[in-house]
Amino acid sequence: MMKTATMVDAAVRFDRAAVALGGRTIWSDVSLTMRPGEFVAVLGPNGVGKSTLVKAALGLVPVSAGSVTVLGRPAGQAGREIGYLPQRRSFDQGLRVRGVDVVRLGSDGERWGVPVPWGPSRRAASHRIAEVIDLVGATGFAAMPIGQVSGGEQQRLLIAQALVRRPRLLVLDEPLDSLDLPSQVAVAALLSRICRDQGVAVMLVAHDVNPILPYLDRVAYLAHGGAACGTPGDVITSRTLTALYGTPIEVLRASDGRLVVVGEPEAPARHADRHAR
Amino acid sequence: MAIFQFTFMVNAYRAGTIVAVLAGALGWFMVLRRQSFAGHTLALVSFPGAAAAIFLGISVTIGYFAAAITAALVIAAVPRSLGGRARSSESAVIGTVQAFALACGALLVSLYGGFLSALTTNLLFGSLLGISASQVLVLLGAAVAALAALAGIARPLFFATVDPDVAEARGVRVRALSALFLVLLGCAAAEASQITGVLLVFALLVMPAAAAQRLTARPALSFVLTIAIALVTVWLALLLAYYSIYPVGFWLSTVGFGGFVLATGWRAWTDRPRPVAAEVTT
Numbered sequence: 001m002m003k004t005a006t007m008v009d010a011a012v013r014f015d016r017a018a019v020a021l022g023g024r025t026i027w028s029d030v031s032l033t034m035r036p037g038e039f040v041a042v043l044g045p046n047g048v049g050k051s052t053l054v055k056a057a058l059g060l061v062p063v064s065a066g067s068v069t070v071l072g073r074p075a076g077q078a079g080r081e082i083g084y085l086p087q088r089r090s091f092d093q094g095l096r097v098r099g100v101d102v103v104r105l106g107s108d109g110e111r112w113g114v115p116v117p118w119g120p121s122r123r124a125a126s127h128r129i130a131e132v133i134d135l136v137g138a139t140g141f142a143a144m145p146i147g148q149v150s151g152g153e154q155q156r157l158l159i160a161q162a163l164v165r166r167p168r169l170l171v172l173d174e175p176l177d178s179l180d181l182p183s184q185v186a187v188a189a190l191l192s193r194i195c196r197d198q199g200v201a202v203m204l205v206a207h208d209v210n211p212i213l214p215y216l217d218r219v220a221y222l223a224h225g226g227a228a229c230g231t232p233g234d235v236i237t238s239r240t241l242t243a244l245y246g247t248p249i250e251v252l253r254a255s256d257g258r259l260v261v262v263g264e265p266e267a268p269a270r271h272a273d274r275h276a277r
Numbered sequence: 278m279a280i281f282q283f284t285f286m287v288n289a290y291r292a293g294t295i296v297a298v299l300a301g302a303l304g305w306f307m308v309l310r311r312q313s314f315a316g317h318t319l320a321l322v323s324f325p326g327a328a329a330a331i332f333l334g335i336s337v338t339i340g341y342f343a344a345a346i347t348a349a350l351v352i353a354a355v356p357r358s359l360g361g362r363a364r365s366s367e368s369a370v371i372g373t374v375q376a377f378a379l380a381c382g383a384l385l386v387s388l389y390g391g392f393l394s395a396l397t398t399n400l401l402f403g404s405l406l407g408i409s410a411s412q413v414l415v416l417l418g419a420a421v422a423a424l425a426a427l428a429g430i431a432r433p434l435f436f437a438t439v440d441p442d443v444a445e446a447r448g449v450r451v452r453a454l455s456a457l458f459l460v461l462l463g464c465a466a467a468e469a470s471q472i473t474g475v476l477l478v479f480a481l482l483v484m485p486a487a488a489a490q491r492l493t494a495r496p497a498l499s500f501v502l503t504i505a506i507a508l509v510t511v512w513l514a515l516l517l518a519y520y521s522i523y524p525v526g527f528w529l530s531t532v533g534f535g536g537f538v539l540a541t542g543w544r545a546w547t548d549r550p551r552p553v554a555a556e557v558t559t
Contacts, residue, residue: 058446060446079447079448084443084446085443086442086443086446087442091439092311095309095439096490096491096493096494096499097309097439097494097496098494098495098496101439101494101495101496102439102440105435105436105439105440105443105444106443108432109432109433109435109436109440109443109444109447109449110432110433110436110444110447110448110449111432111433112429112430112432112433113428113429113431113432114428114431114432115431115432115497117497144494145494158443161440161443162443
């Protein structure tokens with residue numbers, strides 16, 4: 001049931017794109033179409049250029065071949081309509097700045113000058129900030145110094161920060177990395193809810209697909225040099241992954257419906273697939 | 278008050294007030310950015326700067342500023358990794374600059390010892406006698422310029438301090454802001470050095486900001502508190518220095534230290550673990 005996506009309504013479109021950094025091709029021939037409101041994961045082992053793919057979508061890294069279109073414009077020109085969480089950053093435990101202040105930076109942090117703590121625009125901004133903090137379930141700890149809340153709580157505040165300006169696309173680089181498993185599941189569920197309820201397209205980089213697989217509309221699997229994109233059921237198969245890695249790979253289905261990938265160049269990964277049952 | 282019958286005390290209070298506001302404002306960002314080591318170095322390089330100015334027969338104030346701003350540019354030129362957080366290489370360079378600056382100061386002191394030795398103590402530990410009316414004007418001009426620049430970059434600098442990666446992705450020139458901040462910090466360190474002496478600059482750069490940030494996590498409030506604490510520290514220290522035989526640098530550091538201890542104690546008391554009802558939500 002693939003709908004045809006035109007150039008205009010694609011949230012992100014990679015068309016036979018390639019990126020070379022310092023003369024070395026990171027990946028090439030990547031084609032990916034992500035529709036508005038979709039939840040897409042960029043998967044693959046470490047070091048294959050997942051973060052580079054995200055940076056290419058943001059226009060922070062130029063493509064050496066092909067094209068990248070974001071929200072109907074060339075990459076890098078959709079600035080305010082993209083919320084971006086870079087690869088996990090944690091806050092110094094001693095940082096005495098409240099979570100709400102970090103969220104507020106998402107609304108006007110790059111503007112010159114000194115913030116004026118009164119006036120109608122300040123009230124409107126504060127209202128919106130309270131709204132996104134409530135949306136991510138961070139109201140209870142947003143007034144605490146951000147260094148003193150847990151990793152999962154920091155991640156919620158950072159998602160709120162990225163959402164303040166009502167972006168149409170949310171790009172997250174390894175947001176689940178170094179969170180404990182319950183926090184991973186909770187943050188994945190939160191992102192899915194934002195994606196569905198707010199109509200925000202979510203592009204998420206991960207190397208462990210397990211906590212997010214139930215929510216995914218589409219995956220992009222990156223391996224050394226190439227990529228495979230499609231629904232999880234299409235991509236996480238023996239044939240596709242074997243072609244992608246250039247080495248025999250088997251995807252087995254366990255009796256509970258989980259997918260098990262055997263023979264991956266890195267450590268074997270198991271995938272719980274509740275889509276392709 | 279009797280002490281204001283003396284011109285030197287009036288000048289000391291004027292200079293101290295200017296310096297407290299400037300050092301408090303820059304110190305607040307310095308403490309937040311964890312750049313105290315850089316701040317300390319910028320203050321220390323004022324020592325050879327001032328010593329050289331005295332040797333060359335030019336204004337000591339120019340010596341302080343020229344040395345501190347030059348050192349700020351050197352530190353800012355340290356290449357950083359892509360993440361902008363190459364702290365270890367930065368601190369290695371800062372340490373090197375600091376050691377070299379102190380060595381230059383030591384050389385000047387030993388070469389021209391007869392003339393400098395009388396002044397060395399003042400350069401290192403501060404003096405309130407030597408501040409002239411024209412020096413106050415220079416301090417005021419530099420402080421106004423530095424504070425105006427800081428006001429212009431305050432919000433993106435705060436963004437780049439708290440969350441450099443997102444700030445960079447949002448188009449904030451993190452690297453340029455960092456360099457500009459170091460230059461402004463150099464100005465503040467050079468100004469404060471002239472009151473506190475180069476060794477005790479932290480009394481005004483670190484202590485008020487560190488105390489205020491312990492008292493509250495609200496950025497605007499802790500910024501205002503920092504300047505208030507710096508002002509009280511200076512005014513009180515000048516008063517104590519006037520009525521005692523001890524140097525002003527000692528009183529500044531002691532008052533600042535007292536404020537810091539009180540703030541730390543208050544924070545520890547407020548954050549003490551409580552047996553029940555730890556999950557208080559608002």
